[in-house]
Amino acid sequence: MAVIMVELCGRFADALGPTIAVTIPDDGLGILALRRLLADRQPSLARDLLNPRVRFCVDDVIVPDDANVLPGQVVALFPPLSGG
Amino acid sequence: MAAFSVTVGDDAIDAAALLAAFGRAATTAGAIASFAGVARRTGLAGESLDGLVLTGYRGVTLTSMQAIMVDARARFALDDAMIHHRIGRILPGETIVFVAATAGHRRPALEAVDYLMDRLKSDAVLWKYEESGDARRWIEPRADDAAALERWS
Numbered sequence: 194m195a196v197i198m199v200e201l202c203g204r205f206a207d208a209l210g211p212t213i214a215v216t217i218p219d220d221g222l223g224i225l226a227l228r229r230l231l232a233d234r235q236p237s238l239a240r241d242l243l244n245p246r247v248r249f250c251v252d253d254v255i256v257p258d259d260a261n262v263l264p265g266q267v268v269a270l271f272p273p274l275s276g277g
Numbered sequence: 278m279a280a281f282s283v284t285v286g287d288d289a290i291d292a293a294a295l296l297a298a299f300g301r302a303a304t305t306a307g308a309i310a311s312f313a314g315v316a317r318r319t320g321l322a323g324e325s326l327d328g329l330v331l332t333g334y335r336g337v338t339l340t341s342m343q344a345i346m347v348d349a350r351a352r353f354a355l356d357d358a359m360i361h362h363r364i365g366r367i368l369p370g371e372t373i374v375f376v377a378a379t380a381g382h383r384r385p386a387l388e389a390v391d392y393l394m395d396r397l398k399s400d401a402v403l404w405k406y407e408e409s410g411d412a413r414r415w416i417e418p419r420a421d422d423a424a425a426l427e428r429w430s
Contacts, residue, residue: 202332202334202404203404204415207406254335272404273417274404275418276397277374277399
C-alpha cells in the first residue's frame with residue numbers, strides 16, 4: 194500500500210484544505226474507486242464526487258473514470274470548471 | 278503570418294490596447310471580432326461586489342486553453358486568434374478575459390469568438406469566486422452555459 198496526496202482545487206480546497214491523504218494499493222487504483230474512497234472519507238464531498246463534471250487530474254492531465262492512479266503520481270480533484 | 282496566442286497572467290488587461298495591437302497585426306483579415314469579459318459590480322442578489330478571484334492549477338490551466346484554441350483553429354477558417362485570460366484578484370469593472378479572432382469574412386470571426394468563450398466557460402481549468410464584504414460565493418457553470426456549449430457539439 195502507498196499513500197498519495199490528492200490536491201483539492203477551487204471550492205474543495207476552501208472547504209477541506211489543500212490536500213487529502215489516501216492510501217492506495219501498490220499496483221494502483223482506478224479513478225472510479227478513488228471517487229468512492231474519497232466519498233467515504235469525506236461525506237461532504239460525496240455528492241460532488243457523483244458529478245461527472247467533477248474530474249481528476251493525474252500528472253497534469255484530466256483523466257476519465259477508467260484511468261488508473263499509481264503511487265507517486267500527482268493527483269488533483271477539480272470542481273466543475275468555471276473560466277471566462 | 279497567422280498568429281494564434283494564448284496567455285494567462287495576473288496583470289491587468291487593457292482590452293482596447295490588445296484589440297488595437299491585434300488589429301494592426303492582422304494584415305490579411307477582412308473581419309476582426311472580439312469579446313471582453315468584465316468583472317461585475319453587483320452579484321445575483323444585487324449585492325455590491327468587492328472583487329472576483331480566479332484560481333487555476335499549475336500548467337494545466339494554460340494547456341487547457343491551448344487545447345481550446347487548437348479546436349477553434351480546426352473548426353473555423355481563421356487567420357489569427359487570441360485568448361488572454363487573467364487570474365488572481367480582479368476588481369469590479371476590470372477585464373477578466375479578452376478573446377479576438379480574424380478571418381477573411383465576418384461569420385467565422387464572430388463564431389470563433391463565440392465558440393472560444395463558450396469553451397472557456399466550461400473547459401478552461403479555472404475556478405472563481407465573488408467577494409462581497411467577508412462573504413465569498415463560488416461560481417460554477419450554469420445550465421445556460423451547458424446549453425451554450427451544446428450548440429457546438
